[in-house]
Amino acid sequence: MQDGVVIAKVDEFLNWGRKNSLWPMTFGLACCAIEMMATGASKYDLERFGCGAFMATPRRADLMIVAGTVTLKMAERIKVLYDQMPAPKYVISMGSCSNKGGPYWQYGYHVLKGVDEVVPVDVYVPGCPPRPEALIEGFLTLQKKIANEGLLRDKWVKNA
Amino acid sequence: MHEEWAALLSDRVPDCEAKVVFGKAGDKSIFVASPSLHRVCTLLFSHEDFDFHVLQLITGHDYLASEETKDTPAQRARIEVSYLLTSFRKNHDLILKVELPRENPTLDSVCDLWASANFQERECFDMVGVRFENHPDLRRILCPDDWEGYPLRRDYEVQKSWHGMEVEPEHKMNLPEREFEKRQKEMAAKHGV
Ligand code: SF4
Numbered sequence: 001m002q003d004g005v006v007i008a009k010v011d012e013f014l015n016w017g018r019k020n021s022l023w024p025m026t027f028g029l030a031c032c033a034i035e036m037m038a039t040g041a042s043k044y045d046l047e048r049f050g051c052g053a054f055m056a057t058p059r060r061a062d063l064m065i066v067a068g069t070v071t072l073k074m075a076e077r078i079k080v081l082y083d084q085m086p087a088p089k090y091v092i093s094m095g096s097c098s099n100k101g102g103p104y105w106q107y108g109y110h111v112l113k114g115v116d117e118v119v120p121v122d123v124y125v126p127g128c129p130p131r132p133e134a135l136i137e138g139f140l141t142l143q144k145k146i147a148n149e150g151l152l153r154d155k156w157v158k159n160a
Numbered sequence: 161m162h163e164e165w166a167a168l169l170s171d172r173v174p175d176c177e178a179k180v181v182f183g184k185a186g187d188k189s190i191f192v193a194s195p196s197l198h199r200v201c202t203l204l205f206s207h208e209d210f211d212f213h214v215l216q217l218i219t220g221h222d223y224l225a226s227e228e229t230k231d232t233p234a235q236r237a238r239i240e241v242s243y244l245l246t247s248f249r250k251n252h253d254l255i256l257k258v259e260l261p262r263e264n265p266t267l268d269s270v271c272d273l274w275a276s277a278n279f280q281e282r283e284c285f286d287m288v289g290v291r292f293e294n295h296p297d298l299r300r301i302l303c304p305d306d307w308e309g310y311p312l313r314r315d316y317e318v319q320k321s322w323h324g325m326e327v328e329p330e331h332k333m334n335l336p337e338r339e340f341e342k343r344q345k346e347m348a349a350k351h352g353v
Pocket residue numbers: 030031032033067068069094095096097098102103127128129130
């Protein structure tokens with residue numbers, strides 16, 4: 001950058017940084033988590049999109065991938081973990097289970113029928129389990145969503 | 161082999177009423193009277209002919225009496241608890257069963273003989289509600305501690321909500337399908353199929 005000049009809106013600059021360094025939380029619930037691990041491993045390599053740094057604590061993460069069956073017992077803990085994450089924070093619901101109860105939607109007495117009952121979800125990734133490509137698509141969708149956000153505009157400009 | 165075992169059991173534990181039962185499909189099992197369970201298990205564990213030093217699983221099963229078959233003895237309303245015992249040294253195994261009433265089923269714990277019984281009995285308590293006496297730590301193992309009812313009972317009705325979360329939100333489920341079987345039977349009765 002010695003000789004060049006880069007002109008950008010502050011918001012866009014921030015978004016560019018945020019969307020290319022999404023840090024998910026290390027956290028998997030059931031079979032879908034295996035597929036999430038595969039996505040993070042060398043073959044699909046999430047690091048290409050800047051979201052491979054799985055954080056071991058919710059306080060350092062800004063993305064929660066709910067990968068797997070959300071039982072009622074777990075739903076309470078998910079709520080706590082979500083509250084511990086610093087804003088701005090995002091949630092990807094991965095797999096039929098966390099989307100809407102999955103195989104347990106009709107007779108599962110112990111399963112929450114969709115994680116959106118307890119936390120707001122940004123991107124739903126369908127499948128049982130979704131292939132790594134599907135999860136990557138979910139990430140890209142989320143990155144597009146982040147790119148169109150205007151954090152500073154919302155904060156500083158009235159009636160934005 | 162089961163007949164000899166049953167004879168030996170009745171000989172050593174006179175009130176155990178051991179009887180061999182042939183399943184319609186599957187393995188033979190030995191039924192014993194529930195009050196004698198702990199003594200029977202002690203014998204199975206320690207007697208050198210049995211030598212069952214491994215308890216593989218304990219499982220509870222709930223049976224409702226049905227209208228058509230309630231007179232046949234096999235179709236009483238009851239809870240059956242099965243113990244799958246194995247001896248690797250003798251290379252044999254045994255399914256030991258006891259029968260309990262559906263109201264307040266109580267059994268003696270066998271945790272002092274086999275440590276693996278601990279979690280198995282907790283699961284049996286969690287799912288079908290059998291109380292195990294002298295269990296060191298009888299709590300629910302899978303469901304939350306304050307869950308109501310026993311999910312693997314045939315007449316189980318799931319609670320409406322738990323800690324403010326709706327268990328079966330109507331807009332997300334296909335509740336009419338639950339009635340499907342019932343309606344099917346009604347139709348069959350109506351049209352004489
Ligand atoms: S959606 Fe399918 S693969 Fe994923 S957690 Fe549920 S059952 Fe397992």
